[in-house]
Amino acid sequence: MVREPFPLSIDWGTILGLPPALIFFAGALLMVLIRGRYQDGARKVVMLLTPLVGLWNLTSLVPGEAWEYVIFDLDLSLVRVDRLSLLFGLLFHVGAFLGVIYALRVKDPVQQVAALAYAGSALGAVFAGDYLTLFFFWEAMAVSSAFLVWAGDGKDAAAAGMRYLVIHVASGLMLLAGAMLHLTRTGGLSFDYVGLTGVEGWLIFLAFGVKAGFPFLHNWITDAYPESSPTGTVFLSMFTTKVAIYALARGFPGTELLIYIGAAMALFPIFFAVIENDLRRVLGYSMINQIGFMVVGIGIGTELALNGAVAHAFNEVLFKGLLFMTMGAVLLRTGTAKGSELGGLYKTMPKTAILCMVGAASISAFPLFSGFVSKAMVMAALLEDGHTWIWFGLLFASAGVFHHAGIKIPFFAFFAHDSGIRTTEPPGNMMLAMVLAAIGCIFLGSFPVYLYSLLPWTVEYTPYTYSHVMLQTQLLMFSALAFIWLKLSGIYPPELKSVNIDVEWLYRWAGPRAAKVVMNNVIFLVTNFSKSMREMTAPVIDRLIKPNGSLARILPTGATILWTAAILAGFLTLYLLRGAS
């Protein structure tokens, strides 16, 4: 890692930095405590100030610092400051601030508290220096973000939130089990390079993989994110998967398996995205696709690749946040985010349409937009490392992401056939959040040197070369040309009211049916078994409990004490036997 100081660090003299999570938890607690006539206004102030105070605190953290504590003879580290944790720390503060502005009109205190606690947990996780601290924030993230899923309407959101929570708690349990095995093997809990060694390595790898959305473990993203409220999804899109990328970059850099996992993640979602009707779910699939690029970068493990992976995570929070914000604005104003119901919104939401296209250009990696300067680092690293076939695959995925996220989303929401919906632009605070995110996308894309100066490893990469700009533009323009040709010739599949089954089919359709069949048979067996047992044992029990039966007699106190002691002795014997083994 680079030795130079983080560009944001300021020497405040005697002022010591606090754990970043603490500030957000304090903010969340304040939100709970605020009551009275001016509670709405006061809560808004707290919401806005929390990330700003956090950002100020962040500048006082210097790489190399740590907050260490001891529990049960275990050396733990609440805060570990280095350039990697600082980069994600900065990112989460920026993301939380944009999200808070976007959600400023939300008056539901549950969502407000959950959002701050969620951002705080994500910060806690990226600064955690040991597995136990990481586990605590890992689970805190799961619980607080589940409340954001439940902020969506109706029973669909309730059910999706429950599935989301179960999956994330399971991920936490795998992390805990992996950490405990790690402890017994190494005697320590410090969270550094793990690698795929032993059962603990695989458990931790899978725990991170669930949160990163590895293939077959990805479905919670596309299940839960579209069910949340317009504002809730914006927060959800910013933290969980990025914490997973951080954790993979910390624990598994250079793990070759990640190259193939990442390539699969970049490729398979684009097919689902093309046929999906719910535009927020399309964004969910495109999120898995983008994380795929980052996972590939971590798998390669060179400095260029790792820098590319974390830089792309940084950019994705802004452009995916922006895209979810524009779709949230559409959902808020029209009541739907389904491609089959929308169209022609550019007439009444022109500013939102333009902001959506900025996000679309950024995710598609158009020159001058943020995706261009980070995704290309991973692509370049692939060629440097000799993975030509994976490079071809990801080039296909790059064209594909432009096709579904760059063209499909703006086209079906704002153009296409006129749905007849006439509405208005979203409220000022939402507009401001979108404009700030869009400025961020253009700024980072046009002046990449600022982003590069934040990266943890040495950066030797020039994105703006004649051939890179020209060939990337060719790729994207002709992808768009293909879209136009397919649309004009009628080959392009229309947006249809539908759902597409994915891995979730196993636990939403097949699983419940199988369980039902099994349970019915078990109940049948148990019922019959207990019936016959009852018939057999009835005379014996009858004899025991009838008047003067051995269980109906009144025992003297001494006998009761004797029995109690016998039971206690039994427990102690069991305990001793356990200790001896």
Place this chain on the structure above:
Amino acid sequence: MTTDDKAQEETPRFFDSPRNVKGFLWGFFALCIAVVGFELFRPLGGGAPVTGDEADAVHHLAERAGALEFVGSFALYGFVSCVALVIMGKGLRRLAMRPENYYDADSTDLDDEPTPSDEAH
């Protein structure tokens, strides 16, 4: 505010006119041709980037990938990729598409189904 009458009353907007749509498309086609044209006029030195950078993905392409050396190769790759993507997507739709209430409808059916233990009583 969401009626079709309202949409018919208002003044036509830019993309309401087929002429504008046509003009937009022709402009786009021209840009596509221009983008490929730029590749012909790349600076002297064949594929060498202007600032000459070892890590430039595209610069490495000629040596490592080989297949995408000719003019317009990226354009072709983008076009073919997207056509293939959509055609495969249509195939996936045949396998994966279900009615919108697929999961809801099934969950109610589940409770109504007669069960072996029901029959046993």
